[in-house]
Ligand code: SF4
């Protein structure tokens with residue numbers, strides 16, 4: 001007995017691409033929806049046939065084809081930045097759910113190929129269309145497939161680390177704002193009666 005919930009068991013089978021193609025905001029909410037019976041097992045294009053097979057086995061239901069409403073299963077690909085066209089606007093960085101893009105303002109950006117899940121979420125963020133999806137070379141496909149679980153674990157870890165970092169940054173931002181507000185209020189407060197400020 002591991003104490004894992006059904007949703008956790010389902011989530012463990014998903015690719016952790018966090019692309020949202022299933023119509024949920026990530027793999028975890030999709031897993032929860034399957035567990036509660038409000039989503040079907042054939043809504044994850046990045047997982048494709050293999051994930052449908054695994055989900056069907058876990059839930060003891062028949063396999064079914066991928067629902068084309070959610071997209072098509074495609075050969076694995078990773079993002080690549082056409083570096084000579086990159087204007088260094090940094091817009092692609094927050095779009096990446098696993099922090100796989102490196103770069104600073106006005107500098108050329110680059111994708112960490114080993115971390116890229118191929119989710120395509122960075123593509124629409126680029127104002128000059130210099131991010132393209134590059135299919136994996138034939139010789140890398142076998143390793144890519146064999147490392148499916150490992151890749152999903154890594155992607156989940158990076159996604160979670162990013163989530164925690166963003167939450168911390170948001171909390172710090174709120175704290176700074178509150179301090180600023182308090183300091184302003186303090187300045188605007190009229191002096192206490194009898195206190196001439198001398
Ligand atoms: S990888 Fe699959 S389950 Fe995860 S967000 Fe994308 S479509 Fe949904």
Ligand code: SF4
Nearest residue numbers: 096116117119120122
């Ligand atoms: S670099 Fe682009 S395609 Fe790759 S994981 Fe990040 S957002 Fe997805």
Ligand code: SF4
Nearest residue numbers: 086087089090092126
């Ligand atoms: S969004 Fe496009 S132009 Fe802007 S930094 Fe990223 S790759 Fe470069």
